[in-house]
Amino acid sequence: MNETHALLIVVAAIFTNNILLSNFLGMCSFLACSRQIDTAIGLGAAVVFVMVCTTTLNYFIYYGILVKDAALCSMDLTPLTFIVFIAVIAAFVQFVEMFIERFSQKLYYALGVFLPLITVNCAILGAALFMVIRKYSFLQTVGFGFGAGIGWALAIILIAGLRRKMHYSNVPTPFRGVAISMIVTGIMAMTFLGLSGMVSIQ
Amino acid sequence: MGAQAQQFGQTRGAGACCGKGCQTLKEGIWHNNPISIQVLGVCSALAVTNSLENALVMSGALLFVITMSNLIVSLLRNATPRRIRMIAEVAIIATFVIVFDLFLKAYYPEMSKRLGPYVGLIITNCIVMGRAEAFALQNPPLLSIVDGIANGIGYAMVLGIIGFLREFVGTGKVELVNKLFRSQLDLSQWYMPNQLIILAPGAFIALGFLIALFNWIKPPETQEGKM
Numbered sequence: 001m002n003e004t005h006a007l008l009i010v011v012a013a014i015f016t017n018n019i020l021l022s023n024f025l026g027m028c029s030f031l032a033c034s035r036q037i038d039t040a041i042g043l044g045a046a047v048v049f050v051m052v053c054t055t056t057l058n059y060f061i062y063y064g065i066l067v068k069d070a071a072l073c074s075m076d077l078t079p080l081t082f083i084v085f086i087a088v089i090a091a092f093v094q095f096v097e098m099f100i101e102r103f104s105q106k107l108y109y110a111l112g113v114f115l116p117l118i119t120v121n122c123a124i125l126g127a128a129l130f131m132v133i134r135k136y137s138f139l140q141t142v143g144f145g146f147g148a149g150i151g152w153a154l155a156i157i158l159i160a161g162l163r164r165k166m167h168y169s170n171v172p173t174p175f176r177g178v179a180i181s182m183i184v185t186g187i188m189a190m191t192f193l194g195l196s197g198m199v200s201i202q
Numbered sequence: 203m204g205a206q207a208q209q210f211g212q213t214r215g216a217g218a219c220c221g222k223g224c225q226t227l228k229e230g231i232w233h234n235n236p237i238s239i240q241v242l243g244v245c246s247a248l249a250v251t252n253s254l255e256n257a258l259v260m261s262g263a264l265l266f267v268i269t270m271s272n273l274i275v276s277l278l279r280n281a282t283p284r285r286i287r288m289i290a291e292v293a294i295i296a297t298f299v300i301v302f303d304l305f306l307k308a309y310y311p312e313m314s315k316r317l318g319p320y321v322g323l324i325i326t327n328c329i330v331m332g333r334a335e336a337f338a339l340q341n342p343p344l345l346s347i348v349d350g351i352a353n354g355i356g357y358a359m360v361l362g363i364i365g366f367l368r369e370f371v372g373t374g375k376v377e378l379v380n381k382l383f384r385s386q387l388d389l390s391q392w393y394m395p396n397q398l399i400i401l402a403p404g405a406f407i408a409l410g411f412l413i414a415l416f417n418w419i420k421p422p423e424t425q426e427g428k429m
Binding site (some may be wrong): 021022023024025026027028031079080081082083086090120121122125126129130133172173174175176177178179180181182183185186187189190193 | 241242243244245246249289292293296297299300303304319322323325326327328331398401402403404405406407410411413414415417418
């Protein structure tokens with residue numbers, strides 16, 4: 001079991017071990033949705049919410065059912081981890097979508113349109129897998145889910161702002177589009193790397 | 203494969219001089235390369251390319267998963283109801299990812315540790331899902347296998363290039379090449395390796411430049427107004 005304090009994990013997951021800038025997770029939706037700041041904020045908020053809930057849910061399922069001699073099932077079901085995790089994420093996202101569609105139209109229009117995108121966002125599944133690999137306790141898991149979500153949101157919002165500005169720059173033709181976004185992201189990752197002495201989680 | 207390609211070309215009434223299979227192969231590897239043109243599945247392309255060996259094992263994993271899932275999705279394409287096709291695809295893909303993950307854990311545990319969560323993340327890799335959705339659902343099994351192999355090779359090509367460059371620039375030598383050719387090539391005696399390229403920012407920048415290079419060789423048609 002690793003001993004880092006949960007709050008430290010939150011900070012580390014946002015700045016030093018940013019899930020997008022140092023673990024490269026969630027690139028697809030990152031490249032597709034980072035043209036507008038509003039979209040980026042909406043998607044970021046949805047990711048934070050879903051990530052906290054699904055990592056927590058997956059934590060209980062993993063340690064309650066899947067591992068050997070767990071409370072609910074004594075068989076070793078860890079080979080099924082991937083399929084269970086992705087099923088939990090898909091089901092949760094679907095459930096939340098139906099729920100907010102029924103109860104809050106306003107929230108649905110602000111957040112709901114991003115929800116289907118999130119099922120295939122590798123950051124969500126990645127966070128759950130990191131939780132298993134790094135052997136987090138319950139509090140650490142919640143902290144990590146929250147921090148990783150905030151970190152992802154932060155990165156996508158920053159990039160959206162930069163891409164807006166880039167409209168006015170004269171980028172050489174072969175670099176237009178994805179290539180320059182990659183390089184800008186790389187430079188941003190470099191600035192985040194500058195903070196890496198602060199705390200580190202493994 | 204030529205005979206099959208011919209057969210498909212004839213049965214589908216599109217017998218170009220190259221045949222359908224060959225055309226699919228070219229599409230996947232070059233004209234519609236999953237990473238450099240479609241920019242799908244970039245996460246793993248960035249994460250595992252810090253050495254050539256990691257990159258190639260990951261490419262092998264993807265090649266296996268995409269080929270097998272394309273085959274199964276294509277075989278079941280007429281039996282899958284439209285509404286649940288996504289879930290069916292994810293279940294099929296996840297099954298093959300689990301197979302590969304267990305294989306890696308059993309025969310190559312060290313590599314399994316090094317790749318960490320990224321093998322599992324093939325499930326959410328957009329290339330696999332995208333090919334199942336865009337190709338295997340509409341095409342017969344053999345052609346789908348060809349498409350899977352083509353995209354797998356296209357992916358492997360880009361990953362191989364980035365993996366080689368990053369390891370070479372970042373450490374001054376390439377382990378795998380040295381191992382295969384029993385050579386002792388190591389530039390780090392006189393060359394100060396640039397560690398940054400091994401770290402995260404290097405991955406983004408390397409891929410950025412590679413995509414730009416591909417764009418320069420073959421200008422994309424539909425990039426207008428994208429920024």
